[in-house]
Amino acid sequence: MRLKTALANHLKKTTISHFGKRLVFGLCSLLVMLIVGEIGYVSFGYTALDALFQTVITVSTVGFGEVHTFSSGEKIFTIFLILGGVGTAAYTFSVIIETFVEGYLTEQLGKRKMEHQIANMKNHVILCGWGRVGTSIAHHLSQSGIDMVVIDNSPERISSVKGAAICGDATSEEILLQAGITRAKVLITALYGDAENLYVTLTARSLSPDIFIVSRTATTNAVAKLRQAGADRIVNPQDLGGIKMASLALQPQVAEFLDFVMHDGSLEFRLEQVEIPEGSTLIGETLRSARVHAMTGALVLGLRHQEGEFITNPPPESEIMVGDVLVVIGNQDQLSSLRTIATSL
Numbered sequence: 001m002r003l004k005t006a007l008a009n010h011l012k013k014t015t016i017s018h019f020g021k022r023l024v025f026g027l028c029s030l031l032v033m034l035i036v037g038e039i040g041y042v043s044f045g046y047t048a049l050d051a052l053f054q055t056v057i058t059v060s061t062v063g064f065g066e067v068h069t070f071s072s073g074e075k076i077f078t079i080f081l082i083l084g085g086v087g088t089a090a091y092t093f094s095v096i097i098e099t100f101v102e103g104y105l106t107e108q109l110g111k112r113k114m115e116h117q118i119a120n121m122k123n124h125v126i127l128c129g130w131g132r133v134g135t136s137i138a139h140h141l142s143q144s145g146i147d148m149v150v151i152d153n154s155p156e157r158i159s160s161v162k163g164a165a166i167c168g169d170a171t172s173e174e175i176l177l178q179a180g181i182t183r184a185k186v187l188i189t190a191l192y193g194d195a196e197n198l199y200v201t202l203t204a205r206s207l208s209p210d211i212f213i214v215s216r217t218a219t220t221n222a223v224a225k226l227r228q229a230g231a232d233r234i235v236n237p238q239d240l241g242g243i244k245m246a247s248l249a250l251q252p253q254v255a256e257f258l259d260f261v262m263h264d265g266s267l268e269f270r271l272e273q274v275e276i277p278e279g280s281t282l283i284g285e286t287l288r289s290a291r292v293h294a295m296t297g298a299l300v301l302g303l304r305h306q307e308g309e310f311i312t313n314p315p316p317e318s319e320i321m322v323g324d325v326l327v328v329i330g331n332q333d334q335l336s337s338l339r340t341i342a343t344s345l
Contacts, residue, residue: 026092033059033085040077059085115178118164121147122183128170128200129190130157133216133237137190149179171199173207181207188214194222198229205230269331271301274342276324281344288316296337298330 037055042048050067057065058081070078124147127134134150138161141148150165152158158167168175170191181187181204189200197215204213215231217223218238226234247255258271276282282290292300303314306323320326328338 022095023092026088026095029088030059030085030092033081033088037081037085040081041074044071044074044077055081055085058082059089061086114164114166118149118166118178118180121149121164121180123185124148124180124183126151126176126179126181126184126187126204127190128152128188129192129216130154130161130165131190131192134190137188149184151175151179171196171203173203176200176204176207181211184208184211186212186214188216190216192218194218194226198222198226201226201231202229269329270335271327271329272335274326274328274335274338276320276322276326276342278322280322280342282320282342283322285320286316287314287318287320290320292326292328292338292341295341296330297334298328298338300326300328302327 034052034055037058038048038051041051041054046054046067054067058078061082125141126149127138127141128151130138130150130152134152138148138150148163150158150161150163151168151170152161152165153167153169155167158165166175166179168178170176170189187200187204187208189197189204191197191200194217197217201213201215204211212233213231214233214235215226217226217234217236220236223234244255244259287300287303292298300314301312303311303318303320304325304327305311305321310327311318326338326342328335330338
């Protein structure tokens with residue numbers, strides 16, 4: 001992904017540089033022809049203004065006619081000026097038009113396509129911030145195949161996003177609405193400052209009361225404020241990094257196993273959550289009577305009732321209720337079977 005992004009950026013920069021060099025060359029050549037014409041006609045006795053006027057109408061071939069009647073020398077000079085100047089002017093004007101039209105059309109078509117793509121998204125993730133934390137989040141989200149819209153106020157950073165992206169201020173209601181905040185399922189704010197993350201959280205919660213918000217924080221002092229603003233989960237990347245390093249030092253095999261299960265797509269077994277919707281046939285059953293493992297092969301590692309604490313390694317007598325979340329481990333087929341049973345009415 002990084003290689004493709006780097007290649008795309010390189011090609012884009014190369015194209016811009018190519019057009020820039022051609023445009024500079026054309027403008028410089030045209031300027032040289034104007035100077036040559038100015039000097040030439042002044043030497044024939046023209047005033048500076050008349051010389052410039054005669055040079056411009058000659059090079060541009062507008063056909064206004066001569067300022068004064070040409071002598072033989074002036075005719076010969078004008079012939080060479082036309083041969084050199086007309087081609088230079090045509091080349092310069094074509095490069096200007098090509099640069100403007102191609103750049104404008106490409107930008108407008110790309111913008112329209114992006115807007116249409118975002119407008120068709122539903123239950124997607126909005127990621128605010130395309131720094132080191134944001135790119136890491138996007139890398140893991142991309143493995144799940146979920147739709148995602150990235151918001152960042154840096155044109156340079158946003159140009160490296162592969163997929164739907166908006167260049168703008170994530171704290172703006174207009175930008176969040178443009179990203180489909182009212183249709184999104186999750187918003188992740190991974191901006192650098194706590195104040196920015198707090199403002200995004202507050203704005204997003206006011207626009208979409210039901211959206212699930214994950215907010216980044218750099219200090220423990222901001223946790224309470226972010227929670228009060230409406231963040232459902234608050235993460236300090238430094239703390240997580242410290243916890244992982246400590247786990248690797250104390251129990252490296254366990255830490256690596258959990259890392260593989262959660263993030264390595266090559267591993268057969270996955271650790272995921274399954275929600276129990278209203279009307280599910282599992283409601284009212286116990287883990288034993290539902291025969292989750294016997295029917296699907298998936299193992300239930302944890303159970304959480306609505307607004308309750310996690311029950312790790314829940315006993316077989318645990319009752320399944322509406323809104324419960326089952327934390328299970330299994331391969332793709334086993335997890336798909338469990339989801340089918342959980343959502344069957």
